[in-house]
Amino acid sequence: MRVIGLMSGTSCDAIDAAAADLGIEGDTVVLTPLGDIECAFPGGLRRELLAALPPSSTTMAAVCRLDTLLGQALAAAADRADRELCAGEAELVVSHGQTCYHWTEDGRVRGTLQLGQPAWITERTGRTVVSDLRPRDVAAGGQGAPLVSALDVLWLRGRPGAPVALNLGGIANITVAHGAHGPLAYDTGPANVLLDTAVRELTGGRADHDADGALAAAGTVCRPLLDRLLAEPYYARPAPKTTGRELFNAAYLRTALAGFGHLPAEDVLATLTELTARTVADAVRAAGGTEVIASGGGTRNPVLLARLALALDGVPVRVSDELGLPSGAKEAYAFALLGFLTALGLPGTVPACTGARHARVLGSVTPGRGGPPPRPWDVPAPVRLRVSRGAPRTGPSQDPQIGIGNAY
Incomplete structure (x- = not known):
């Protein structure tokens, strides 16, 4: 499955987009990097975002505006990554969004908020989007981070x-x-x-x-x-x-x-x-x-x-x-992996790492044109990951099984 991962971190410096061909061979998930790009925030969006983050106060109007503008910026990054890295053949986009607040009390995470409305990404690219990956782990008693640990x-x-x-x-x-x-x-x-x-x-x-x-x-x-x-x-x-x-x-x-x-x-x-x-x-x-x-x-x-x-x-x-994983885009590749696991109905967390009661399938799905990618049945949860430097597939998978490993 050809997947684009989008990541904007705590530094709020840019949007990282990484594309990967992902499949499963036996007990191993195989990740073939297709490349990565860095997309600057448009106009004054970064300044507006930083002005709204803690310890500053903000308004619901500003939150709504940021959710929309970040969604549009993420959509532009996904569209560019699809064209430049996937030859227009991406099958899934995974968006971390921008963490704007992580609510902790007495060492426990009570909630977490990532902005960047995924509907804008689906509308621009036509691709199914997996987003909002952290809250499920929080609801299961976890910290919602570091999700890259998976x-x-x-x-x-x-x-x-x-x-x-x-x-x-x-x-x-x-x-x-x-x-x-x-x-x-x-x-x-x-x-x-x-x-x-x-x-x-x-x-x-x-x-x-x-x-x-x-x-x-x-x-x-x-x-x-x-x-x-x-x-x-x-x-x-x-x-x-x-x-x-x-x-x-x-x-x-x-x-x-x-x-x-x-x-x-x-x-x-x-x-x-x-x-x-x-x-x-x-x-x-x-x-x-x-x-x-x-x-x-x-x-x-x-x-x-x-x-x-x-x-x-x-x-x-x-x-x-x-x-084999570019240091500047590793988190974007990690979220591509997490969205791939979600598409297969597989958990994307390690409870010992996040503190959750159980491993959980992460995220919310915004279906693209034609609906989400077909989900195969009885896919085993992988126990290791191999970064492949070989040539990726030349086209999107037609058979749902190809998206999970037969392409390699």
Whole structure:
């Protein structure tokens, strides 16, 4: 089945679209990457979105407007991905949407809200859309995250030791695929979200990120500030746990900086970079990790990767590209996988990773022209994932069985 995955993360920097040919061979799901693109938000949508996110207040009118505009932006990204990556032969679109609020109380997730109305995607592309993937896991008692753990556990099964998949997005999260402490997954804390916030705050909005970590590289870690940041109670809470902009935002940063006078921007960014490296390394060591396979926008920051390698003290760090999944689009590929599983009626969660009572089939389905792709019967749940670098099929599946493996 040819599937497009759409992802817009906590950083709110762009929409990632990844296309994959997905099928099942025995107990293995086979993922053949077809390519990925990054689509900027149109006009002032990113600015409007950031203005509505915590700790800001908003209105129902703004929520309705954002739901529509994000849906239209996701539709444009899906249409472009279908044309450029799938030759117009995509069979399914999977849209994560944009997380605008993750409601947590006393360590439990009570609800989660992703905006980006999927009807716009179906209307523009004609494809069936799987969306709203997180709420089912929350309703089953889970954190609704990290959902990428479903891909990680399948993908890293059989790899020696205790491999740890790391996503350095707005928030950093890890998946311990197996070993004495696995499977296990949780958000370790901030990655790009505080770094980007600091750049916007300290430059008066003239810049929105620390390109190549250049500012952090020119600074010195402020130990008293680092100690204050590390005292955040979230880090001591047991997994599974999730976090986001509801905690780590501009107000949080201002409170942390209070009393330090005029710290150079370079020192603030050096300290925040060290915070991410330290909290990730602590999580990896606690899990007995023997290697780290990193993905996400933070892998483009050489200073962050260097600080992480130093904090891990000998645990090797590699990027997911080395194992066949592009680091900048891995989450989009993960959501393509989750939507594929939904189309087959198969669960897309690992309860040990999200904290849910049971594994659940995820998402809501918006049928495209002709209805959703045919669902085959008695498809076994896969136990591993193989990333294939072979040539994908040359056309869409006509027989429902071809969509689950006979094409390979």
